[in-house]
Amino acid sequence: MPEPVTASEQAKPPAAIPEEPKLSPAELKKKAKAEKQARRAVQKEQQGPPDTRPKGGQQKSQQPQQKQNKQASLDSKHHERPGSSQQSLPLRRRPSQSDATKEREQPKKGSKQVELFSHLYTQPRRHTIEGASKDIHPAVLALGFQMSSYEICGSSARCVAMLLAFKESIQAYTTPNNWALSRHLNSHYLSPQIDYLKSCRPISMSMGNAIRWLKNLIGKVDPNMPEQEAKDFLCGEIDRFVHERITISDQAIATTASAQIRKGAVLLTYGKSSIVEKTILQAYANGTEFRVVIVDARPLFEGKQLATSLMRAGIEVEYLPFSGITHAVKQASLVLLGAHAMLSNGRLQSRVGTASIALAAHEEHIPVIVCCESVKFSDRVTLDSIVMNEVAPSEELFLPARVEAHAENQASNQEISKGGDDANGGAVRSLRDWKDIAGLQILNLMYDVTPAEYIRMVICEYGSVPPSSVPVVHRLANEGM
Amino acid sequence: MPATTIPQTPSLSTYLKSLKHNDIETSIELFISLLKRRQIKNSRPCAIATTHLLLHVVAAERIRDASKLIQHVRDVGRRLVAAQPREMAVGNIVRRVLGVIREVAEEDQDAAGGTPLSPPTPLTPVPGETLQRPPLPTKMSEFSPLHGAAALPQDLLATAASSTQDWQSEDAAQRPLLPGSSTSYAGQPPSVTSLFSILQQPAGRSPFATPPTASQSPLIKPVPQTHDDEVKEKLDIKAEVINGIQELQDELDVVDTQIAESALDHIHSNEIILTHTSSQTVQRFLATAARKRKFTVVHAEAYPNDHEATHATIVNGGKKGSGEDEEGGDERWKPLTSMGITVILIPDSAVFALMSRINKVIMAPHTVLANGSLLAAAGAATIAQAAKHHRVPVVVLSGVYKLSPVYPFATDDLIEYGDPSKVVGFEEGEFMEKVDVVNPIYDWVDSELVDLYITNLGGCAPSFLYRIVADHYRVEDIDLSAK
Structure with a gap:
């Protein structure tokens, strides 16, 4: 990113040379100062968040600068060159920060990162032992x-x-x-x-x-x-x-929560939470008759594991994809959710999709109960699902190869039947080629944040509390106050 | 089986080809079986197939009389609707065609200088009429005959029931109905028979795979003709009707383009727009806006029923990969990404997380109901709810052909359930055996969750849709099951 800027800066001053002699030394000084400030501003902008559309953004920021450049003297330009290189170089030279340069370069190649979440793409997940410190057990x-x-x-x-x-x-x-x-x-x-x-x-x-x-x-x-x-x-x-x-x-939570499951209840849950699983199994062991509806979502399909284990236990289970929420909520009488974390403003951070379930249940006036150990309570607060989240590798969203091959066959058949007359030359691409398709981004979020107003009750080992009491429990449990 | 005539997997295109050489009754039966087997599905293919079929039906008819034509088309329409009641586009098109015929007939009558034969659109609701409303069935499970339509504040059943007689009986009965006079209609047998037919229709008719072709529809009593003198005029009627149906076909062809025309009125630069499923209409709409403005599209993939097509649309643009829509011959269009639009694919579950940054939600319905609510691909209701929570406007793009005169009373019955193996494969035997896997295909979205409808006639509020319904469907035709 710095290159185009310096290039344009170099290109402009020659055009401004004829103007130069008119300026007095005092003026020159002034201009040089202004110039320096402008340069700093540009530098700052460059170090700011990576811009996916560098052209649009930077051209605008150069507008005022160009005016100053026109009047700038050659002297200031001489100053400028080493200055700008000095300021941009250190970032590249730090050997320890190879990650930093990588990050800086990533936006260049078509940006596969969703801009809103750019703060979450820290580094790709490690899948190899390579580069790990030898001290690690x-x-x-x-x-x-x-x-x-x-x-x-x-x-x-x-x-x-x-x-x-x-x-x-x-x-x-x-x-x-x-x-x-x-x-x-x-x-x-x-x-x-x-x-x-x-x-x-x-x-x-x-x-x-x-x-x-x-x-x-x-x-x-x-x-x-x-x-x-x-x-x-x-x-x-x-x-x-x-x-x-x-x-x-x-155990304490499972005991409390299983008491909430009454005879004939239809329990709705999302994905898989170990504590919800325990609760359900305990309620079943207590002899309560109830039914479980599990909603599940791509790409992890955690709900399937839960459904399998409940089914093996002998519980009546209904399993729906995420699109079936309205259908699931219609029959439910109670929603039990697990948590990734309970935030201090009463919001629930949990597997992405939980908020939709809670919202749908809230709209149907079905109680939403969160089961959460106090160790997951946090002093952090957040309003949306964007600032605090985790972005998982997009590749996880690809369809299993079997399905995709089938789809591709279909597509190519269609292509043949069409006579392949289109310009793309029958290049039917699949989602796996997403890196080659400029402008296509795949976002695979891990969590979302459920507003506190959808949560009727939080069951922790200290008892059943409203979401507004989360900070109290957190201080009690995690900070010993 | 008529299927022997088709070498490939039957689809819309093969059906349209087969129309040319099959006789009418075979074509009808073939369409019915295709509808039943979901080999023609979704609103647009259904609408296209219906117009083509009805065009052939009308063309093949040796008409003596408009009323007979109406009766015949109505009869065909009733069979089609019974075959797949949830594809409401079929019924809508049948109603539109009936409307065309009636209009042509009326013009003809006017031109012939005779007294107007049918009561000129008794649209004005009369307070007393509601008393005559036939008792609604408590459940819409056999809703194919569109009971809901009866809730329109109109004397439709009485009129519809008697309309066929109106064509032939003496002039005295043709006068516009007076509020008082309609009371007598209510007690008449026609409305009673219509109620019987409501219950009997789906079970009674459709199971016959091959009805006698010799006497085309045995249920139609040959109507004694009173207007047999104007043969020349009648031929004219046929041509006019065919013209009208062709206009309908043209409308179906250009509906996306017409809707897309208003794209620039609704999308501004740098917007973040969320959409769902692989709708052609929405893609066309966004592509039109993309020519002038740069924005970002967040695309939820609609797993498990439409995600493959959605992926294909995002990656390759143009037509759906399902092969359903390849007919029509229009060009493949480029994917949005090639027009400089950033497309972000997300799983459905991430919709709520992203909604706080979305500017607009654009959806394509399966069917729009008269009160402004809609049926759309499963997941749409969740998205609409999330949008409502975040105060994000929901825009629905719908051709008028998707607009159905049905009022939803029992929305549960409108939902269709699909193949569970799309959720969990049958290879997981134990799971499939013990766990109840459910895969709803449609969601019902209430009208209050929708902010704006954009039809090929322009934009309108959900509360105004009933007016468009009234403009497009004749009251007499709303209840197709009525005799």
Whole structure:
């Protein structure tokens, strides 16, 4: 992006040369100053968010600058050249920041990133061990891949798996000489592990809470404690955390929530949440007669797993694609939703599509209940689903090869029957060619945010609370206040 | 089976080809079976096939009398509607054709200097008339005869029932109905028989795969002709009617273009527009706007029933990949992306997340009902609700041919359920066996969720649609099942 700008800057001044002699030295100084400011403004703009349509945006910003350029002297131009290169170069030269240059170059190639969400495309998900720090414990390495491939999926599951992996890695840790465990473990050992996990998939709210708790705990370890003892202490605490905050919490929530399922109820749920699954199974074990309607969506089809497990348990299950929401809501008497996180303004962040379910249920006056452990409560607030979200690889939205081949056959048949007279030469493309199609973007969001007014009740281990009480519970549970 | 005449998979194009060499009754039966097997589906193919079929029906008829023609077309229409009641475009087209015939007949009568034979459009609702409204069935499950139409504040059943007699009986009965006089109509047998036929129609007629071709429709009683003197005029009627039907065909051809003409009135630069499914109308509309303005399109894919076609439309542009629409010979048009438009494909689930940044939602309906509500591909209601929540205007693009004079009373019955294997494949035996997999094809969207309709006649509010309905369909024809 900088090239066209500097080129145009260089191109303009020669045209302005004839004007130059008229200017007095004082004026020259003034112009040079103005010029410098303009340059800075341009530079700033360049470093701003990447623009998908560089032409339109930049031409406009150059308009005022061109006027100044016309009157600019040759001297100022000489100043300008090294200046501009100086300002743009450092970004490229920093060897540690190869990612930064990559990011800067990405908008150039047809921009496959949706502009609204450009802040979410940090780096592509890691699927290889390549480039991972050698300090990273194998258990964490393995966990990273399991997360990036959705093998371990779901906020609580990821949190538990992470803590267990950390337990192993803490056991494998030895404090270097001259360091206290409490000083070294956090910043030099645990942080790279966390960064690695982040590079596999952005961490969830529950993981964040657990990490904060763990770091806090490590920081408080008595420096005089023998290393092995300290490590055992930490592992014991982690076990306790998992047990208290997740295992027991789940049981408590399932007990409370299953009491909400009355005889003859038609329970609507979306995707798959482990806590909802537990609730349903518990209600079924209690002998309640009810029916479950599961709505599911591309691309993860998590609801199918839930449907399978409920069906095997013997529960009557109805399964609908996302397009069948209205149909599902019509029969439902209760909506149970899982959570990725409960935000402090009472909004629910959960698998993308949850908000539509909650909205439809709200419109039909069906109670929407969220089951959520307090470890997923967060102090963050957000109004829309755009600022805080996760963008998954677009490739996940491709259809399975079998289906696509079929579609392609159909398409090519049609092409033949048409005589192939169109200009594209029968180049029937599929979605897999999306990188070659300029202007086509595929957006695969992970979460959306459900407004608090659609949520009737949040069931956590502290009891059933309205969404407005989320910050209170969060302070109680996660900040110990 | 007539299917032996078709070498390839039957579709709209093969059907239109077969029309040329099949006789009328075969064609009707073929169309009925194609409708039943969903080999012709969606509004536009249905509408096109219906116009072509009716054109042949009218052309083949050796008309003596307009009333007989009306009766015959009505009869054919009734069979078609019964074959696939949810494709309301079929019924709409039949009504339009009937309207054409009636209009031509009236003009003819006027020209012949005779007294106007039929009551000139008793459109004005008379308060007393509502008493005569026949009792509505509680459920619309056998809704094919379009019971809902009876809710129009008009004396349609009485008129429709007696209209056929009007053509032949003496002039005294032809006078416009007076509020008082209609009371006597209500007690007359015709309306009673019409109610019987409502229930009997779908079951009674359609199962016959091959009805006797010799006597074309045995149910029609040969009507004694009273106007047998003006043979020359009648031939003229036929030509006029065929002209009218051809006009209808032309309308179907240009409907997308006409709708697209108003694109620039509704899309401004830098808008973010959300659409759903692979509608030709919407694509054409957006493409027209794209020639002048740059905007962004967010395209929800309508999984699982239309996502493949949606992908194909986004990637390749032009016609749907389903092969349904290849007839008509119009050109493939380029995908929006090649016109410099950014197209963002999203799964349906992401609609709510994105809605806060969307400027407009543009949808294409399957059918528009007279009160401004509509049937559209499943998922549309969710999108419309999300749009309502975010106060995003919902614009519906619909040709007049999709406009049905039906008032929705039991919307559940309008929804069709499709192939569950599109959701979960049958190879997952255990799952399919134990889990109830449901795949609704349509969604009903209430009129209050829609902000604007754009038809080929221009834009209008949902509350105004009933007027367009009244302009396009003759009251007598609204209930096709009436004798």
